[in-house]
Amino acid sequence: MPELPEVETIARGVDKRARGDRIVQVWFDHHPQPFKTPRARQARGLTGRTILAVHRTGKHIVFELSSSGSTPDAQWIVHLGMTGRLLVTTPDGPVAPHTHARLTLASGRELRFVDPRRFGRLEFRDLHRGTVFGAPGDEPLTIGEREFAALFRGRRLYIKAALLNQTLLAGVGNIYADESLFHAGIRPRRRANRLTRAELDRLRIALHEILTHAIRLGGSSVSDYVDADGERGFFQLEHCVYLRTGEPCRSCQTPIRRVVVAGRGTHYCPKCQQ
DNA sequence: CATTTCACCTGGTGGC
């Protein structure tokens, strides 16, 4: 499931391959789910525009688009959901099942959106009419100590649920929530407002280190995640708790435990995390 | 308002 490091890896890959290219033709399949903006308006808006840059905000991939010149006048926002992929391919390459969008670029290459479960979303924004897209939550890579602590003040929900809440922190999902709680030595079912200042800062630093390290390794390939070139990431090899139920803790050998918190499978070491 | 539950989807798993 693509979270911040996977989305960052994909955004960088697409930026490298599609920056400066122009969208000359758009094809969408018949499924209505992915289209947050009506399909026809979206296709009309994309066609003819140039991709100025591609970047990540939270778990969203944002395309800065222009119909002329170097100032963006529109944005295409892609959310990959659970199983979404964005691929830059040659036009004659085999089309994967569940391909919902194909954008033909002036260079001859194709940008494809593939998503078996269809939890992903595609949105088009005309900047003359609306405002610039911004993810609601704070970025875990740049947030400071005081702001981070303030996010959880007065919140009685479990810290695991708080980490997954995108309006607080943008980009953290199930894998990196579990991994950061392990590295900070905090139980997933601690109440967010009961964490000490020291624990909160351990958590902030753990998140920063893990997300940065995972980006360096190209993300985690669990299930079938791949980047814009179809390459897998390697951070899954360094997971300490996620999907390691019953396996020995890398630090103390205690079997890793699995519980359900906030409706999600949650993995932790009962000895290292108190 | 804060928090929890549920629906949306398909591929993979396990029981029979």
Add this chain to the structure above:
DNA sequence: TGCCACCAGGTGAAAT
């Protein structure tokens, strides 16, 4: 071997 019930999980809407 085949069929089917069941479930994960990101998000947003609905319920509490």
